[in-house]
Amino acid sequence: MQSILEIAGLTKTYRGGFTALNGVDLTINKGEIFALLGPNGAGKTTLIGAVCGLVEPSAGSITAFGKDMKHHWRSLRARIGLVPQELTTDMFETVWRTVNYSRGLFGLAPDKGKVEAILRSLSLWDKRDNQVRALSGGMKRRVMIAKALAHEPELLFLDEPTAGVDVELRRDMWENIARLRDGGTTIILTTHYIEEAEEMADRIGIIQSGRIRMVDETQRIMRQLGRIEADFALVDPLPALPPELAQPGLSLSADGATIHFRDAEGAGGSGGEGKAHVAAIAQKLAGLGYVYRSIDMRESSLEDIFVHLLGEPQS
Numbered sequence: 001m002q003s004i005l006e007i008a009g010l011t012k013t014y015r016g017g018f019t020a021l022n023g024v025d026l027t028i029n030k031g032e033i034f035a036l037l038g039p040n041g042a043g044k045t046t047l048i049g050a051v052c053g054l055v056e057p058s059a060g061s062i063t064a065f066g067k068d069m070k071h072h073w074r075s076l077r078a079r080i081g082l083v084p085q086e087l088t089t090d091m092f093e094t095v096w097r098t099v100n101y102s103r104g105l106f107g108l109a110p111d112k113g114k115v116e117a118i119l120r121s122l123s124l125w126d127k128r129d130n131q132v133r134a135l136s137g138g139m140k141r142r143v144m145i146a147k148a149l150a151h152e153p154e155l156l157f158l159d160e161p162t163a164g165v166d167v168e169l170r171r172d173m174w175e176n177i178a179r180l181r182d183g184g185t186t187i188i189l190t191t192h193y194i195e196e197a198e199e200m201a202d203r204i205g206i207i208q209s210g211r212i213r214m215v216d217e218t219q220r221i222m223r224q225l226g227r228i229e230a231d232f233a234l235v236d237p238l239p240a241l242p243p244e245l246a247q248p249g250l251s252l253s254a255d256g257a258t259i260h261f262r263d264a265e266g267a268g269g270s271g272g273e274g275k276a277h278v279a280a281i282a283q284k285l286a287g288l289g290y291v292y293r294s295i296d297m298r299e300s301s302l303e304d305i306f307v308h309l310l311g312e313p314q315s
């Protein structure tokens with residue numbers, strides 16, 4: 001697989017002495033969607049900033065498109081797009097001029113057809129003459145994406161692209177991002193939503209306290225991280241967990257009124273598999289004649305998973 005970005009030993013110590021990145025090694029493959037997950041303050045934005053030339057690394061190297069960033073910064077930066085977390089654009093400018101201007105900033109010749117295609121692909125064409133400030137929050141976010149796409153980057157960073165947008169718009173964004181990947185753009189996104197990473201990413205990297213803790217294919221990571229839990233509220237409490245139900249992941253509450261399931265390793269996989277496992281347990285309970293009033297099923301939050309996987313945050 002061809003790499004598009006190679007980060008080696010990247011360290012960033014901010015003035016004041018705080019080390020936000022601590023020896024990060026990471027390789028991004030051409031054409032993939034890579035999701036960078038991590039708790040608040042883990043170093044995600046700092047890492048993106050370092051690659052995009054907004055943060056000066058204290059040590060380490062960044063190689064993009066086979067060339068060292070330090071020495072070829074200007075030409076390489078033009079090939080990298082960034083959609084930052086914050087809305088950083090002139091709110092009084094129109095959508096059209098905003099996106100057009102961004103293209104010019106990177107030295108590309110004006111191309112109305114290209115800008116039109118970008119605006120159409122993000123459903124912003126009808127809004128092209130509107131001032132950015134007059135758009136909804138989700139549309140403003142799409143303008144930020146359009147701006148980043150205007151200079152036709154081969155590598156695109158999306159820093160929390162769907163933070164604060166509703167579920168429907170999030171789906172729209174996912175489709176947009178998938179289309180970009182299909183068009184050949186390599187994408188690195190950060191997110192706090194585990195389902196976003198699961199849905200979008202070919203690979204996931206987990207960063208904590210400025211260090212990469214884990215990098216793997218999404219399916220493999222989800223198998224390790226995914227955690228479905230379910231509580232079966234019994235109509236008649238049990239004195240003990242019946243022997244037929246003695247299996248990994250199942251336990252009985254102290255009052256005997258709830259059978260608890262957690263898809264710990266060995267108790268069934270994760271995601272879809274975890275849910276299928278809950279369904280199988282429900283069937284088994286019914287078959288054995290244990291009547292339950294309700295099933296309360298939930299997925300662990302990303303925070304739970306981080307604590308489980310990474311232990312308490314390290315400083």
Ligand SMILES: Nc1ncnc2c1ncn2[C@@H]1O[C@H](COP(=O)(O)OP(=O)(O)OP(=O)(O)O)[C@@H](O)[C@H]1O
Pocket residue numbers: 014015016018019020038039040041042043044045046047
């Ligand atoms: N300019 C700065 N000066 C000093 N410390 C900084 C600076 N920018 C970021 N930091 C610190 O570096 C750490 C990493 O910040 P960063 O924004 O990279 O994290 P993040 O993973 O993107 O977090 P979030 O998910 O909250 O956006 C944080 O503790 C932050 O306070």
